[in-house]
Amino acid sequence: MTPEQLSQAVLDTVHAAVADGALTLTAVPEAVTVERPKNRDHGDYATNVALQLTKAAGMPPRALAELLAERLRRVDGIAGVDIAGPGFLNLRLAAGAAGELARTIVEQGAAYGRSQTFTGQNVNLEFVSANPTGPLHLGHTRWAAVGDALGRLLEAAGADVTREFYINDAGNQMNNFGMSLALRANGQEVPEGQGLYEGAYVKDLAQAILAEHPVLTSLPEEAQVEAFRTAGYKMQLRLQQESLEKFRTRFDVWFSEKTLHESGAVEGVADRLAEQGHVFEQDGAVWLRTTDFGDDKDRVIVRSNGERTYFSADCAYYLDKRDRGFSPCIYMLGADHHGYVGRLKALAACSGDDPEKDIEVLIGQFVKIVKDGQEVKLSKRAGNIVTLDDVIDLIGVDAARYALARSSVDNELILDVNLLTTNAPENPVWYVQYAHARTCAIRRNAGDLGFDKGPAEDFDPKLLVHLREEELLAALADFPRIVAQAAGLREVHKVAHYLEDLAKKYHGWQSEKKDCRILPIGDEKPTELNRARLWLLEATQIVLRNGLDLLGVSAPERM
Structure with missing residues (x-):
């Protein structure tokens, strides 16, 4: 019996009591929570439905x-119900009811852990978003791992998710990029302190552009800058896309900031927001009164000289997302964007939306990478930053994605290259992947011995009664809740922590060689207990694989 099935049994009991007049309620709750008690002596599950x-x-x-207890004791699969404290119900499952979960997991396969918790939500998930003027750096890498995993989690919990990359391709930085490329293409150095791009990658990019378009350096200076800007933008964006693809991070939409200006969306922001009554003029400028909704200061939309501010583009972009029917709009920004939280929330309120429902802003803290005890600060190509490609080369995709996802984004993070490339239990990604590979090895060995778990109708869940098996089944049962919770809280690290605990319980189960042996020894014939344990083994394998997939990490069959 899964926690969901047990929760439904409790809910059905409430409905039945209302239907036969034993209980009077004007409204029955849509769901009932059942949880694992901290002390297993208190039962397999507990619910506070009576208090509720x-x-x-x-x-x-x-x-x-x-x-309720009297009625629940008559439910198939429930062996006992005790009342604790002011009215908590402690539930004990019947022998085999817990083991039945192994069959459920194997039959559901990749679908196990998925739910309809957030069905109906049309989520816009914006993450990584960068200027197309250079390689993606270590900060972008954190959001690439966490954002992609969050998208997978939200989809697993029933939401429709659009992953969006906002291309910051408007503004003076693009002109500076074109100038930097033109200088390098003409064999000149890029002067320092003028906002130009100095990394060695600029020279490489300029040479690559010249290889495709050798006539560019013969153009007049202004035309050169424009030509290199256009070609460099396309080439650098393609390189960013290739890096993200190598990192298993995909986007549904690549949204160009420039299109907001070209379409007139930025120009029309003031008129659209004025409809809600929060736009005002002062000192020749047009402002949005974001302080009405908790921002630390009001924001300029149009400067006194008629120039649109960058915030006006932020407004146009948010309004565009809402016009496309998204809610919530989730922004995943770097640590240096903390000030954006208040202004974006206020923007949503100024546009007539609910800032607690329609928009969310997540801030990710800084990441450092160390090797041999020393911080890695420089890239061979990018100058003073560590790039996404550097991270892949130093650590590998699996280890980097897992390590970045297993820590709360609220905390600064240090990636230890030596640890994350070690094949040892101290390396968390190796520990979890090894658990999966170990399940595969045992299943191969069973095949070599000529037996398998057998048909579903012959599976006897009542045989899975060892304490280690009960602990493992309890952990497996918790997976759907963890997925929904991690999605709802936007905390992907909960999945990684769960997987490490599951791997620990699995390794503990297999450490009981005498009492929990899966494979027969010598001339022993496979028993029904051997086969029942193969069902549990396969269920564990499926959950490990499903969990790793939610983090975008592979589940190797051999290590």
Whole structure:
């Protein structure tokens, strides 16, 4: 019996009590929570449903708990119900009810852990977003791993997700980029302190452009800059896309900031926002009164000289997302964008939206990478930054994605190259992947011995009664809840922590060679217990694989 099935059994019991008049409720809750108690002596699961309904039912919680307990004891799969404290219900499953989960997981396969928790949500998930003027750096790499994993989690929890990369291709930085490329193409150095791009990658990019378009250096200076700007933009964006593809990070939409200006969306921001009454003029400029909604200061939309501010493009972009029907719009920004939280929330409110529902802003803290105890700060090609490609070369895609996803984005993170490239239990990604590979090895060995788990109708879940098996089944049962919770809280690290705990329980189960042996020894014939344990083994393999896939990490069959 899965937690979802048990929760439904409790809910059905409440409905039945209302239907036969034993319980009076004007409304029955849509869901009932069942959780694992900290002390397993208190049962397999616990629910506070009696405390939840006591006021609506007009009954003391203890009396309501007694009424529900009597009925729950008659439910198939529930062996016992005890009442604790003011009215908590502690539930014990019947022998085999827990083991039945192994069959459920194997039958559901890749679908196990998925739910409809956020069905109906049309989420716009914006992450990584960068200028197309250079390689993606270590900060972008964190969001590439976390953002992609969050998208996978939200989809697993039933949401429709559009992953979006905002291309910052408007503004003076693009002109500076074109100038930098033109200088390098003509064999000149890029002067320092003028906002130009100095990394060695600029020279490489300029040479690559010249190889495709050798006539560019013969153009007049202004035309050269424009030509290199256009060609460099396309080539650098393609390189960013290739790096992200290598990192298994995909986007559904590559949204160009420039199109907001070309379409008139930026120019029309003031008129659209004025409809809500928060636009005003002062000192010849047009402002948005974001302080009405908690921002630290009001924001200029149009300067006194008629120039549109960068914030006006932010406004146009948010309004465009809402016009496309997205809610919530999730922004994943770097640590240096902390000030954007208040202004973007206020922008949503100024446009007539609910800032607690329609927009979310997540801030990721800084990442450092160390090797041999020393911080790695420089890239061979990019100058003073570590790039996404550097991270892939130093650590590998699996280790980097896992390590970046397993830490809360609220915390600064240090990636230790030596640790993350070590094949040892201290390396968390190796530890989890090894658990999966180990399940595959045992299944291969079983095949070599000429037996498998057998048909579903012959599986006997009542045989899985060892304490280690109960612990493993309990962990497997928790996976759907973890997925939905991680998606709802936007905390992908919860999945990584869960996988490490599951791997620990699996390794612990297999450490019991005498009592929990899966494979027969010598001339022994496979027993029904051997086969039952193969069902549990395969269920564990599936959950490990499903969890790793949510993080964009491979599940190797051999290590």
